[in-house]
Amino acid sequence: MKVLAIMKRELQSFFFSPIAYIVFAAFMTIVGYLFWIVLATSKMATLEPMLYNAAFILLLASPVLTMRLISEEKKSRTIELLLTSPISPAEIILGKFLACFVLYAVLIALTLQYPLIMWYYAPNLDWGPIISGYIGLLLLGGAFISVGVFASTLTENQIIAAMISFGSLVLFWIFGWAKHAFENAFGQMISNLSVFDRYSEFLRGILDSGNVVFFAVFTLTWLFLATRALESDRWR
Amino acid sequence: MIEMQNITKYYDNFRALNNFNLKVEKGEILGLLGPNGAGKTTAMRILTCFLPASSGKASVAGFDIFEDSVEVRRRLGYLPETPPLYPEMSVNSYLNFVGEIRELPKSVRKQRIGYVCERIGLDAYKGRVINTLSKGYRQRVGLAQALLHNPEVLILDEPTVGLDPNQIIEIRNLVKDLAQDHTIILSTHILPEVSMTCGRVVIINEGEIAAVDSVQNLEKNATGRPAWKIVLKAPDNFDWQTIVNKAPDAQINDLIQGDASEFKLRLNRSEDFDDLFKVLTKENCVFREITPIKATLEDVFLKITLGEERKENA
Numbered sequence: 208m209k210v211l212a213i214m215k216r217e218l219q220s221f222f223f224s225p226i227a228y229i230v231f232a233a234f235m236t237i238v239g240y241l242f243w244i245v246l247a248t249s250k251m252a253t254l255e256p257m258l259y260n261a262a263f264i265l266l267l268a269s270p271v272l273t274m275r276l277i278s279e280e281k282k283s284r285t286i287e288l289l290l291t292s293p294i295s296p297a298e299i300i301l302g303k304f305l306a307c308f309v310l311y312a313v314l315i316a317l318t319l320q321y322p323l324i325m326w327y328y329a330p331n332l333d334w335g336p337i338i339s340g341y342i343g344l345l346l347l348g349g350a351f352i353s354v355g356v357f358a359s360t361l362t363e364n365q366i367i368a369a370m371i372s373f374g375s376l377v378l379f380w381i382f383g384w385a386k387h388a389f390e391n392a393f394g395q396m397i398s399n400l401s402v403f404d405r406y407s408e409f410l411r412g413i414l415d416s417g418n419v420v421f422f423a424v425f426t427l428t429w430l431f432l433a434t435r436a437l438e439s440d441r442w443r
Numbered sequence: 444m445i446e447m448q449n450i451t452k453y454y455d456n457f458r459a460l461n462n463f464n465l466k467v468e469k470g471e472i473l474g475l476l477g478p479n480g481a482g483k484t485t486a487m488r489i490l491t492c493f494l495p496a497s498s499g500k501a502s503v504a505g506f507d508i509f510e511d512s513v514e515v516r517r518r519l520g521y522l523p524e525t526p527p528l529y530p531e532m533s534v535n536s537y538l539n540f541v542g543e544i545r546e547l548p549k550s551v552r553k554q555r556i557g558y559v560c561e562r563i564g565l566d567a568y569k570g571r572v573i574n575t576l577s578k579g580y581r582q583r584v585g586l587a588q589a590l591l592h593n594p595e596v597l598i599l600d601e602p603t604v605g606l607d608p609n610q611i612i613e614i615r616n617l618v619k620d621l622a623q624d625h626t627i628i629l630s631t632h633i634l635p636e637v638s639m640t641c642g643r644v645v646i647i648n649e650g651e652i653a654a655v656d657s658v659q660n661l662e663k664n665a666t667g668r669p670a671w672k673i674v675l676k677a678p679d680n681f682d683w684q685t686i687v688n689k690a691p692d693a694q695i696n697d698l699i700q701g702d703a704s705e706f707k708l709r710l711n712r713s714e715d716f717d718d719l720f721k722v723l724t725k726e727n728c729v730f731r732e733i734t735p736i737k738a739t740l741e742d743v744f745l746k747i748t749l750g751e752e753r754k755e756n757a
Contacts (some may be wrong), residue, residue, distance in 0.1 A: 212543035216529070223531035288527035288588065291491040293543045377730045 209294045213302025214309070217276070221310055226275070230268050234314060236265050242321045252329040254322055255410045258340045261318065262347055262406055262410070265311075266376050272310060272353025274369035276303045277437065281363035286440075296437040300430055304356050311348040315341065336412035343409025346422035350402055351376055353429035360436040379403075444469045444626045445490065445596060450499035452650075454483050459485040460650045463499070469595075472622045474641030475630040478748055482650040483630035484524060487598050491521045492629070502520050517546070520594035520625075524601055526585025530574040534565060534584055537573060538591060545592040559587045563617065579610040586614070590621070597621065599629040603636060615640050634744060646747050653747040661743045670709040671716065674732035677704060681726055686719065703731050 221227040238261050245256045277299075282284040289299055319341075326332045351372075358372035359365075383401030386394045398404060402425070405418040445467040452460040460482045467473045475483045488494040490501060492512045500507070506514040528535055535556065542552035560566050563583045568576065572585060582605065589597060602618065603611045618627060618640050633635060637644050638658045646661075654661060670686040677683075686706065710716055723730075 209544050209546070212540060216532075216540045219536070220529060220531055283527075283530075284523060284525045285527040285529060287488075287491075287493055287521070287523045288541070289544070291516055291519065291521045292541075293492050293546060294544050295513075313468045 210302045210305065213289075213294075214306040217303055217306030218309060221272075221306065224275075226271060227310060230271055231314060231317075234261075234268055235317060238318050238321070238374055242324075245363055246325075252325055252332055254325065254337050254340060257321065258337075258344060259407065262344060262403075263380075265314075265344075265348065266351060266380060267373070269311070269351040270355055270358070270369040270372040270376070272307055273352055273359055273372060274365040275359070276307065276356055277433075278363050278365045278368045280438075282365075282426070297434045300356060300360075300434045300437060304352055304430055307352045307356070308349060312345065314350065315344055324436065325379060333412075336410060339412050339414050340410045343406050343418075346368055346409075346419065346426075347402060347406050349426040350379075350422055350429075353426040354379075356428045357433040357436065360433045360440075376402075392415050418433040444471075444505050444660045445501075445628065447486070447501040448499055449503055450486070450489060450496045452482075452489060452494070453497045460489075460496070460648055462650060463650075465645065465652070465655075467626055467628060467724070469626050470622060471643060472618065472627045472629065474529070474637040475628060475647060476632065476634070476637050476644055476744060477630075478632060478645035481647040481748075483647055484600055485650075486647070487521070487600050487630060488626065491519055491598055492516055493521075517592075518595045520589035520592065520597045522585045522589040522599045522602055524604070526581050527588070528573050528581060528584055531572065533570055533572050534560075534576075534587075535569040537584065538587060541588045541591055547592055550684045555591055555593065559590050559631075563587050563590070564613070568747070579606045582606060582610075586617070593624075595626060597625045597627045599627065601631055602629055603631070603633065611636075646744060648748045670707065670736040672705070672707050672732070672734045672736055673730070674703050674705045676725065676729040676731060678727050681728065685722060686728065703729075707736065 238257065241257050241260050245260075249256070261419075277286070280289065322332070322334075322337050354375050355368075355372040358375065359368040361371060362368050379400060380403045381401070383398045383404040385397035385401075388394055402422075403413075405421055408415055408418055447463055447465040450460055450463040450525050451458070463482075463486060465473075465486075475486065477483050485494065489496045490503060490508065492508050492515055495509065500509075502508060503515045504518045506518070508515050523675060529540075532540070538556045538559070539552060542555065546655065548553060556569075560569055563586055565580070565583055565587055568580060571580075573581065576584065582602065586599070586602065589599070600620070606614060615636065618629065629641070641658065643655065643657055644653055644661060686708070708719075708720075
């Protein structure tokens with residue numbers, strides 16, 4: 208499986224560079240702090256505030272994880288090896304995406320200690336919103352990473368790739384504000400694109416199939432665009 | 444094995460290749476020779492399906508590079524100008540990765556990695572991280588990568604650049620060796636390399652083919668009329684006009700080597716040299732050196748790329 212080969216190699220190189228470790232350390236520190244401070248203030252056995260803020264930290268962190276995916280291959284010219292092998296751009300993009308997604312899933316899995324800690328002290332913990340929240344977090348991660356993969360195909364400069372994905376993600380985060388600005392169909396249309404609005408429904412324990420489909424389509428669209436961008440390199 | 448027909452490539456408005464035609468037979472080593480920026484790398488990138496041509500047709504092993512790009516890529520090994528290496532990987536895991544994307548089954552992969560490393564002299568370096576290898580060994584890993592899947596066609600972009608003289612000789616011998624089971628195109632701007640390894644040379648200049656021929660023929664054509672360099676000690680009363688009478692275009696540099704004179708001359712026929720030799724010995728001249736001047740590939744190259752005789756040789 209060529210996709211798996213790409214994914215495996217990518218995961219290896221994630222852990223050879225310090226980036227993955229630093230992102231992990233920073234994220235875990237912040238989430239640990241959030242868990243403690245939220246619990247200390249609200250004194251409520253709910254993970255909603257922590258998961259909500261964790262998503263925002265991930266929005267900041269994921270461009271750092273995705274920026275090198277294709278950019279680095281271009282810069283070090285290893286892209287010539289990939290594109291002259293019998294492997295399609297779609298397989299390359301998918302392999303890269305999966306590698307980053309696995310990393311992201313591990314990162315998320317590390318935060319499962321907090322619901323467990325909470326459960327220890329509050330045995331009647333409401334697991335529904337927590338499970339749907341984690342599902343939302345995974346779907347959100349797919350969306351974040353797909354935008355990052357796309358941004359990384361556009362340039363051989365990692366900083367530019369990170370900035371493009373960061374900018375786009377923030378925009379998709381705050382699209383939801385449009386419905387307050389224009390209280391009409393137009394405002395509603397824009398805010399429908401907001402990943403944040405949809406994610407917060409998961410946090411409230413709502414597993415809406417529309418939202419799941421939205422995230423799936425969102426992710427696939429960016430991956431498709433990334434494949435196209437990688438192919439188009441040859442035509443320039 | 445390889446065929447390019449009227450390939451033209453534009454980068455925006457810059458024409459990198461113009462009406463490029465090329466045919467390479469199975470088992471041949473073809474050298475692409477040209478100054479930097481002549482279009483060597485572009486031609487190779489088109490053949491390896493890394494870049495599309497703006498117009499024209501090309502095929503490798505009977506497969507069209509546009510229609511059957513995957514089939515072409517399966518049959519090609521390519522060493523780009525910068526070896527495509529992942530610095531953080533060990534040689535072994537890198538080659539294993541290449542084997543995976545080259546569709547080699549696990550058992551074959553292991554055996555091929557062993558074989559290729561032995562052949563290229565990487566055996567002792569399999570466990571080393573690529574980052575810690577010297578330039579010469581990185582180049583070898585690049586070559587190992589291109590050979591791994593035993594491709595029918597090998598395309599090597601300046602395979603000896605940046606290597607020390609010993610390594611250059613090793614790689615050259617390796618390339619010659621490989622020609623037994625592979626068809627090879629290599630590019631270089633090092634002239635002796637072409638004379639030593641390649642059967643046929645394509646000289647590219649400004650995106651056009653300036654000459655295609657065997658190394659011997661190119662040299663023979665460039666030499667033209669027979670020429671000699673002569674160093675002799677002439678008696679004091681020697682009349683230099685004697686030489687000029689025989690060879691009107693002789694350049695005489697008087698007394699440049701202590702008490703001897705050096706001159707170069709070009710004659711219409713080889714037999715004219717015999718006459719001149721007889722006259723000079725009769726005049727009591729002492730010969731210190733007589734060297735026939737042969738054009739090297741370097742002369743051919745310079746002549747062609749500087750624009751002289753371009754039309755005649757093309």
